[in-house]
Amino acid sequence: MQKNDDFEFDKIIERHNTNSLKWEKYALQDIIPLWVADTDFKVAPVIQAAIEARKDHAIYGYTRANQQSNQMVADYYQVKYGCHVKAEWVVWIPGVVASLSLAIRSLSKHHDQVLTPDIAYPYFHSTPLASGKQDNHLAMSYDQGRLRVDLEALENHDAQAARVMLFCNPQNPGGAVYTQSELERIDSYCETNQLVLVSDEIHADIILDEDKFHVPYLSVSNHALQNSITLGAASKAFNIAGLAYSWAVIANPSIRQDFVNEMHGIVSEINPFGYTATLAALAHGEPWLTAMNIYLRANRDYLIAEFSLLPDINMSPSSLHFWLGWTCLSYN
Numbered sequence: 001m002q003k004n005d006d007f008e009f010d011k012i013i014e015r016h017n018t019n020s021l022k023w024e025k026y027a028l029q030d031i032i033p034l035w036v037a038d039t040d041f042k043v044a045p046v047i048q049a050a051i052e053a054r055k056d057h058a059i060y061g062y063t064r065a066n067q068q069s070n071q072m073v074a075d076y077y078q079v080k081y082g083c084h085v086k087a088e089w090v091v092w093i094p095g096v097v098a099s100l101s102l103a104i105r106s107l108s109k110h111h112d113q114v115l116t117p118d119i120a121y122p123y124f125h126s127t128p129l130a131s132g133k134q135d136n137h138l139a140m141s142y143d144q145g146r147l148r149v150d151l152e153a154l155e156n157h158d159a160q161a162a163r164v165m166l167f168c169n170p171q172n173p174g175g176a177v178y179t180q181s182e183l184e185r186i187d188s189y190c191e192t193n194q195l196v197l198v199s200d201e202i203h204a205d206i207i208l209d210e211d212k213f214h215v216p217y218l219s220v221s222n223h224a225l226q227n228s229i230t231l232g233a234a235s236k237a238f239n240i241a242g243l244a245y246s247w248a249v250i251a252n253p254s255i256r257q258d259f260v261n262e263m264h265g266i267v268s269e270i271n272p273f274g275y276t277a278t279l280a281a282l283a284h285g286e287p288w289l290t291a292m293n294i295y296l297r298a299n300r301d302y303l304i305a306e307f308s309l310l311p312d313i314n315m316s317p318s319s320l321h322f323w324l325g326w327t328c329l330s331y332n
């Protein structure tokens, strides 16, 4: 395995004037932009090499995924999370937010409510509204530094004939990693209320606590597998979000077909560079990813130690990098 030094996580790279969404937002102000999950690390050398090889071909026409690339996603779930995914369940989309919209539209044609965590990544509230639905909020609990859907409140929550529940694991914001038993309770609520759960797992590979691990919702039960859409991407963990590439895993053929039908005329062909970078990340990115998580863990621990010296400020010992310096501070 390469050492951290080889990956240059300490190197400061100027990003102003590169049309960076993150850095242009507060361009002329003395603000460190920590508002978006976009790190300032160079990509893994294996990704850069794959992009350069693709660039050298100098033809960037319409691109399509194939059985082999779908199988790479299936292998990723098997190797990383020990769960079985079939290549044919994989659908490629330019982004997870687009998939939230497609899922709501394809699943909720005759339903006007979408269940969604009360405190969530903003698109969890705006995509239902943009799709002509109301967002029916699920209460949250905050306990021992974990902000998550309140499971006691959930069990008594009136699903009001909604068909879809949006879910984020690890939870953004807050970084809570749901446990197997918590996921089982959510699955059981979905079964009782005949809900399909859309599980945004985009941050799954950036878990900093060594005693925590990600459980894909689709692995929880056969009901969960057959009644869910799992959204994933290499974009956050490997800092390639600008290459607009992600996947949905949909085991149920009828849910998958409806989702794919909804893409018609809206979602264009895949980006060759996003495709190349994602496959390189899945196939060869693990050593870099492991090193990045170690590096981020040390940054997180440093921040916790420094903030603990300041009066009236608490820092949540969160698990995810994007939480650091964003909304992690609470004032007494």
Ligand SMILES: Cc1ncc(COP(=O)(O)O)c(C=O)c1O
Residues within 6 Å of the ligand: 036, 037, 094, 095, 096, 097, 098, 121, 168, 172, 200, 202, 233, 235, 241, 245, 246
């Ligand atoms: C939970 C969550 N889902 C989705 C996204 C964005 O995904 P994409 O860029 O693939 O649309 C983000 C970005 O921060 C996120 O935090």
